[in-house]
Amino acid sequence: MNTYSIEPVGKSWTVTKIVALIVAIASGLYTPPWAITAFRDVKHWGVFWVNLLAGWTIIGWIIALVMALRSQDYVVLVAKDRLNTT
Numbered sequence: 001m002n003t004y005s006i007e008p009v010g011k012s013w014t015v016t017k018i019v020a021l022i023v024a025i026a027s028g029l030y031t032p033p034w035a036i037t038a039f040r041d042v043k044h045w046g047v048f049w050v051n052l053l054a055g056w057t058i059i060g061w062i063i064a065l066v067m068a069l070r071s072q073d074y075v076v077l078v079a080k081d082r083l084n085t086t
Contacts, residue, residue: 030055033064
């Protein structure tokens with residue numbers, strides 16, 4: 001009677017572990033522009049889409065990063081005291 005094994009004995013699957021580590025690091029380096037916008041309370045959906053669709057290119061990723069680091073628009077309101085007319 002023959003005994004068959006699905007997985008070879010003593011196989012470490014080192015290649016799979018290395019690929020999994022590379023994918024984890026790459027995905028961690030892929031999303032910082034969008035994470036920066038989320039923490040800065042900037043309008044982040046545009047950055048999300050640029051990062052998702054073009055972030056795989058270096059230029060697309062840089063554009064998303066620049067969009068994330070752009071200055072925020074602030075509205076300054078000046079209140080004038082109408083009671084003190086002197």
